[in-house]
Every structure is written in C-alpha cells, then in structure tokens.
Amino acid sequence: METIIQKLTEANVGKVKENELLSKHTTIKIGGPADLFIEPNSIEGLKKTIEILNAFNTPIRVIGRGSNLLIPDEGLRGAVIKFGVGLDHLEENEDHITVGGGYPLVKLATIMSRKGKRGLAFAGGIPGSVGGAVYMNAGAHGSDMSNILVKSLVLFPDGTLEWLTNKEMKFSYRTSVLQEERRGYCVEAVLKLENGDKEEIVEEMKKYKDYRRDTQPWSHPCCGSVFRNPLPNHAGKLVQDAGLKGYQIGGAKISELHGNFIVNEGNATFEDVMALIDHIKKTIVEKYDVKMETEVEILEN
Template sequence: MDQLIKELQQANVGQIKENELLANHTTWKIGGPAEVLVIPKDETNLAKTISLLKKNNVPVFIVGRGSNLLISDKGIRGVVIKISDSIDHLEVNGEEVRVGAGFSLIKLATMLSKKGLSGLEFAGGIPGSVGGAVFMNAGAHKSDISKILKKAKVVYPNGKQVWYNNDEMDFSYRTSRLQKDQGICVEAIFQLRNGNREDIVAEIQKNKEYRKKTQPWDFPCCGSVFRNPLPHHAGKLIEEAGLKGYTVGGAQVSTIHANFIVNIGGATASDVLGLIDHIKAEVYKKFQVQMETEVELIGEKS
C-alpha cells in the first residue's frame, strides 16, 4: 500500500488520507476507517486514480455524499474514492442538463427550478449527490431519476468508461444496473422541460416542506432504510409493529417516520444492524412480510 500511496502522490490526483474515519464522510455519522481515502480533484484525476488502483490490484469502493450508506465499524480495506464537489460541473443547454456526479441533488433541483425547468421537483428534499441518485434511482412524490435521465457516464473499477442510455440502465424501484455490475456514475445528462417558473418553484418548495414535516433531520440519518414492500409502505408496517422509538445502543427508529433510523448519539454500525434485524423479525412476525433494506451495507464484517 505504501508504494500505491507514493504513486498517487506523485500523480497529484488530489487529497490522499490514510486511516481516515469514514464516519466523517457519511450522513449517518457512522463508519470505521478507510485504509486509504482518495478525493480526486476532477474527473481526469478520478480516471487516473482508478487506473493506478487497477495496476496495483487494490480493492476500491466509491462513495459520494455518504447518504444511503452504512459502513461497518471495522471500516474498509483497500482504497475508498470519494466523489466530491470537485466533480460538480454543470452545463444547461435549453431543456438538457449535463452535470457532474458530485453535484448536490437538492442544490441542482433548486437551481433548475429557478430557471423554469421542470422534472426535478421530486428531488428537492433528497440528500446526496447526482451520482448516488442515478446509482439508486432515487425518487419521491411518484417520480424518480429514471423519468428524466437521458444518459449516464459510468466508470468501472477496471478503468472502463461507458455512456449508457436510459433504456440500458435497467431502472426499477430504487434500483439500476450499477448496483449489479459495480459501475460508478461520474456524469449524467437529464432531459427536462420548460414550464412556468413560479409553479415549479412552488412545487419544489412544497415538497421540501413536506419532507421537513414528515422526516427526521434533527439527528444524523441516511434516508429511508427499507424498500417499500409494495403494495405496502415500509414506514407504516414498522409503525404498526409498534417499533417507533425502539432503540438499540445509539440507533433509534425515528419517532417522526418509522422508515428512518437515526443516530441519537454514538451509534455504531452494529447498533444499526441489530435494529434492522429486529425490525425485520417483528414485521415478519406480525404481517408475514419480508423487509428488504434500501441502504447499502459495506465494509469488513465485525
């Protein structure tokens, strides 16, 4: 690893940190150390980093803004690449928007609403980056990324780069092909439409206010923990199982929305996993419904 670090430093790819606590890079404020964390300064240096990792045969994991992510207490061996604000270019050509994967989804939705571009109103309160939203097919308010994505530029750990059209992304509920083949979205092209600026801004504000009222943002959280086991709603099942406020260590089922687990202080990944297992067991016992996590679980097992 020392040789790899030396090569990354010589290539001047960006910030390089050893044994960096990943709790500092997730919205849950949970996660052990990365053996090495690299924050590339632009897309070119991201590709350079991946190429060096491939050459050295080093395991790699890529994160964005750290939402929808649970990293184990033992952390991650190998190299974690963080796609940050440095990969956040934005180009608006009429109704077509080209944007870097590190761009904040909330910020993008807000900016475009003020330009009178419609299609991203649903995303006004969704935390995380554009790249993560494409990866998860993020959605809300009866819409999602699949409704507006035209193309996505994807990089693979072996260095291969591909542009995928919407119909090649295998989108379904909170799912894309990137979860299956470990592709990383580094850029997206969205097809929006012109609309009435005041109506769009009002809609996005309404969605933001709804999320503030119905979801917990006073404690660190990752977003929704479970996928909705359609036709049921995960939050409703958890609440009806009597689990609102149920706590394991520093992890608690939110008293505001039961499909959120919040870090009320010092929560570990083990606390969250214990709470997830308890929720699954209780919901199945009461409703015979299998719950499936939406949050991505990564890192070394404790």
Template structure:
C-alpha cells in the first residue's frame, strides 16, 4: 500500500479552474481511503506543509509554487448513493452529478448547486451557495478523517457551525470523506425545469467561456461584490492576462495567458479601488496558497 498516484513538481495550472499558477513540490492523488490515511500519516510524521484540494475550482497557487504536498480528493472518491430522501456522496463527487442524481430520484433542494463547478467536499467545507441557497440548508451529516489519518468521525450540520462561506473546518483541520444531504420529494419534471432555469441564468450572466474561479470575492453584508466593482468603474479592467469580466464584475477571468501574479495584482487593485469608492474592503472567496 502506498499513497496513490504521485506527481512531482506538478504544474497546478493543469489542476485548477483558473488555468494559472505555479507548481507544487508533490501532488498526491489517493485512490482510496487506505491510501489517503497512509498519505496523511506520512505528512504528519515528516511535518511537511500540506493542502487538501477538491476539484480545484476555488484555489490559486502563487507563481512561486507550493513548497509542500497538495492532496487532491478527486474522482476516485465520487460514489453517490440514494436512500429515501437522503443522498450520500463521497467528497470528490461533482456537484452537478449529485444534483443530477437528486433530480433523477425526484428529490428537490439541491438544484442551486447544479451549476457550481466544484466537488461536494469543497462545497461542504466552505458552505458554497448560489441563488439564495447554500450547503447549510441541505447538509445533514459530514463524515471526516482526522488530519493524521488515524480516525474517521461524523459531524452534524449544527456541529459544522456554518456561516456565510465558512465552517468550523476552516479553523479545525480535518478531511471531508463524504456528505449526507437531506432533501425532499417533488415532481421530477419541476426539478429538471428549475435546474434548467438556473443554469440558463448562469450562462447568460457569467463568463463561462474563460477560465476563472467563479465569484472571486465574498459578498459583503447588505451588498454585492459585483455591484461595488462595477460602481467603481472596474468592469473590463485588466492586469496582464487577468481581467475583471465585462459580463459580470464579480468574476476575474484568465484571458489566456494570465499568471497567478496578474490575478493577485488585479485582485489587489479591485480591493483598493472599491475601498476608495465605497469604504468596503472586499475579501477574496478564492483560497490563495504558495510562495
């Protein structure tokens, strides 16, 4: 038994939705829980810096790279099963696949997630959401692995201490293995229609033709990041290959050759200009790691 697939000096632009950024010293892609346990035990014993990633849709690795181990919880952890009005999905299952399974089984409540380009583990970690819904409204139980790989345990939705784009896991180290959703029975055609409507809205209003990490900034209380950015006159502003989307100001997009440095410089420019214009300091929703 080993750690799984190992990629030395892995170019992280190939594993993240921004299609930008540096390398990691080692990328580990475990294929089962035994390999994940082995990996985490070794990381703890060696006291190596580490980062746990899902589908790579909400992270950016700085151009200098990440000096440790990145562990990717991917398609080997993507089994989905249905029992009554509950769905249990392994952490690597894509949100669109979980939403499709829910629809096929006439279960409503997860339509909002069908267009979010991430994994359910990442979504449960950060309380991802869209269209006035989020994970805290549908999660029942989260199964976790302790960071040293020694034990698996569960947390209820109350114990996850969800808030806007946050959970207790942002302060407490653990790896999500699976998520149980509590949904409700409904008409399959109505569920499919709602999913189509939401995804049509998304295609019309979001710059899906360019690499990005979705909404770059957290929504400030009582406002919208995109509205503030647009009001500051920043739609279409660029730094290097990174641009504030002309379609939706809440998105920073990679026009094709952006470096992580371009994206971060544009982020800082947006933060500075919006603060000057409105007095509000925008916080990134995207997790930026590395040197």
C-alpha cells in the first residue's frame, strides 16, 4: 500500500488518505475504514488514479456524497474514490450546462432556479451529487435526470472515458445502463435547461423542498429511499400499511415520518440496517405478495 500511496502522491492526483472512516462520507453515518481513500483534484487526476490502481490490481469503488449508500462496519478493502471537490466544476452556456459528477445536486438546482433556468426544480431536495443522480436516474415530482441529460462522460473500470448519449444511457425508473450492463460512473454531465420565469421556478422548487422537509426524516442520519417503488404500489405506503413504521432493530429504525426511510438512532450498525431491510422484505411478501427491491446502493467486499 505504501508504494501505491507514493505513486499517487508523486502523480499529484488529489487527496490521498489511508484507513479513512467511510461513516464520515455517508449520510446515514455508517461505514468502516477504506484501505485507501482518494479524492481526485480533476478529471486528469482521476484518470491517473485509475491507471495507478489498475497497475497494482487494486479493487476500486466509487462514491459521491454518500446519500444513497450503505457500507459495512468492517469497511472496504482496496481503494475508494470520492467524486467531490475537484470534480465539481460548472460551465454555463445559453441552452445547456456542463457540470462535474461531484457537484452537489441541491446546490445546482438552487443556482439554476435563481437564474430562471427550468428543468432542475424536482431535484431541489435530493441530497446527492450530479454523478450519483445520473447513475441512479434520480427523480421526484414526476421528473428525473433522463428528462434533462444530453450526454454523460462515463468512467469505466479499465480507466477509459466515453461520452454516452441520453439514449445510450438506457434510463428507466431509478436505473441506468451504468448499474448493470455497462458498469461505470458519471464524471461529467451535459444538461439541457430551458429559460423560464425565475420567480415561478424558485417558488416551484421551494414547494418541493418544503414537501421533502415535512415528509422525510433528513434531520436524522439516513440513506434516503431504501426501496424502489414496486409500481403501481409505493414502498412507503406498503411499509406503513403493514404497521412497520417505528419498528427497530438495534440502532436502526424505520422512520415514523416516512415508511421508506431507515434512520440511524445513533449507534446503528450495517448489520442492523440489513436485518431491518430483510424484515421489511419478508413482511411485505407475506402480507401483500409484493417483492421489494432496494434502491440504496449496498457496497460489500
């Protein structure tokens, strides 16, 4: 590991840390140490990082702002690359913007709404990064990333970078081609926004943000929506109807505010959360014969 750290440092790729606690980088505040933690300072730094890690056959995981993520208490072996500062650039043009995968989605939505740009109001309360939002096709209030993405610069495990068009991303509900068929990560996105009435757009986004604040427990450590909605059903309603709100295992508790959220009461472990997820799955199958699939990204060794 010392040799890898030396190579990364010499290449000036960005921040490099050993045994960094990943609980510091997830919104649910769970996750043990990463053998190696790297926050690239640029796309070029990211490419160099991948080249060096691949040369040493080091396992690689990529994270963003950690808002839809579960990581084991024993941490992750190999290297964890965080898309954050250094990959948070923003370039504005007349009818589109080019934005780094590490840019905070809420911040972007706020800035664009204040400039009278329409298309991102739905994202005003989604606490992830642009890269994670593209990867998951994040959405709310009848819209999602597929409606505004023109193309995405994708990093593949072999270190290659390739632009994928909206069509090539194969978006569907909370899914993109990057999750399975062409496993990769959004480094940069080009988004098409429209000019609109600034006051109207700001008011629309405020309404969505207020709704999230009133109906979702973001004042507690949590990982966002745990399950995909098994359409035409809604995960939160199924959990509520099954009488599971408030059910707790260890330090992990199903939110009493929203049935599709699990909150960390202060000392929750990865195992607590996974046990609660399994309990929900079994209960919903038994009561309603509906299979629940997780939306949260679960990283394991």
